[in-house]
Amino acid sequence: MIKLYYSFLEKAASGNTYPAYTYDFVSPKELRQIEMLHKNFGFWPLIHLMFHRERCYAIKDNGKIISFLIIGIREANYCGTKITLKSDEAHLYYTYTLKEHRGNNLAEALRYKVYSLLNNEKRYNFYSFTDYSNKSGLRFKEKIHAEKLALYLYIKLFKWSKRIQLKEYKRGSQNASPVNATR
Numbered sequence: 001m002i003k004l005y006y007s008f009l010e011k012a013a014s015g016n017t018y019p020a021y022t023y024d025f026v027s028p029k030e031l032r033q034i035e036m037l038h039k040n041f042g043f044w045p046l047i048h049l050m051f052h053r054e055r056c057y058a059i060k061d062n063g064k065i066i067s068f069l070i071i072g073i074r075e076a077n078y079c080g081t082k083i084t085l086k087s088d089e090a091h092l093y094y095t096y097t098l099k100e101h102r103g104n105n106l107a108e109a110l111r112y113k114v115y116s117l118l119n120n121e122k123r124y125n126f127y128s129f130t131d132y133s134n135k136s137g138l139r140f141k142e143k144i145h146a147e148k149l150a151l152y153l154y155i156k157l158f159k160w161s162k163r164i165q166l167k168e169y170k171r172g173s174q175n176a177s178p179v180n181a182t183r
Contacts, residue, residue, distance in 0.1 A: 001154075001155070001156045002153070002154070002155050003131060003154040003155075004132035004133070004151070004154075004166075005078070005079060005129050005130060005151075005154065006132065006138070006141075006149070006151055007078075007127065007128075007148075007150050007152065008127065008128045008130065008146040009125060009126070009127060009146065009147045010092065010115075010125075010127075010128060010145075010146045010147075011124065011126070011145075011147075012116075012119050012124050012126075013112065013144065014112055014115070015109065015111075015112040016105065016109055016112070017109045017112060017113050018059075018106070018109055020061075021060060021061055022059070022060045023058070023059055023110070023113045024057070024058065025055055025057055025058075026055075026065065030058075033064075034056065034058075034065060034068060053073075054070055054071060054072045054073070054074075055070070056069070056071070057071060057113070057114050058110075059106055059110050059113075061101075066098045066106065067095075067096065067097040067101060067106040067110050068094075068096055068110070069092055069093065069094060069095040069096070069110055069111070070092070070093050070094045071092060072085070072091035072093065073085060073089075073091075075091070076091035076093075076128075076129075078093070078129040079152070079156075081129065083127055085127075086125075087123075088123050088124050088125060089123060089124075089127065090118050090125075090126050090127070091128070092111070092114065092126050092127070093128060093129065095107050095110070108140070108143060111144055128146065132151070147169070147171065148169040149169060150165050150166075150168050151165070151169075152164065153166055
């Protein structure tokens with residue numbers, strides 16, 4: 001496997017939410033609903049959530065989950081980039097919106113709602129990762145004003161893997177420079 005990806009730092013911001021929907025943490029019973037929504041979200045990610053005490057937050061329409069994301073508060077780990085999170089940080093990942101609800105800014109609304117919830121927990125810095133080829137994901141990151149930290153190349157052959165940082169971005173501009181990604 002060869003993967004090119006960006007790391008991002010997101011700062012708490014406010015934006016529109018949609019009152020017609022409900023926003024809530026996903027219960028253990030509802031995790032099965034998520035497994036059915038997305039073909040890549042199967043049994044093992046659900047077990048991972050339970051054992052690592054990560055949380056899943058969702059937008060629901062009449063009780064049906066239509067958009068969700070996962071919140072990690074212990075570490076951010078993606079393709080060899082591992083960040084031990086501080087008490088004011090979180091890792092936001094695996095954002096997904098049902099196809100029939102895309103284009104309605106639900107992922108953005110969900111992100112803003114999660115920022116607000118995490119601010120109440122005194123968390124203000126949010127890490128995320130997006131594959132270089134995920135154009136819609138990169139447009140989304142621009143929309144929410146996420147700052148690029150770095151561009152990485154990840155190579156994995158059998159049990160051997162290597163992560164190479166290809167580029168750092170300057171902080172404070174439209175793109176940021178990386179926090180030490182292996183802290």
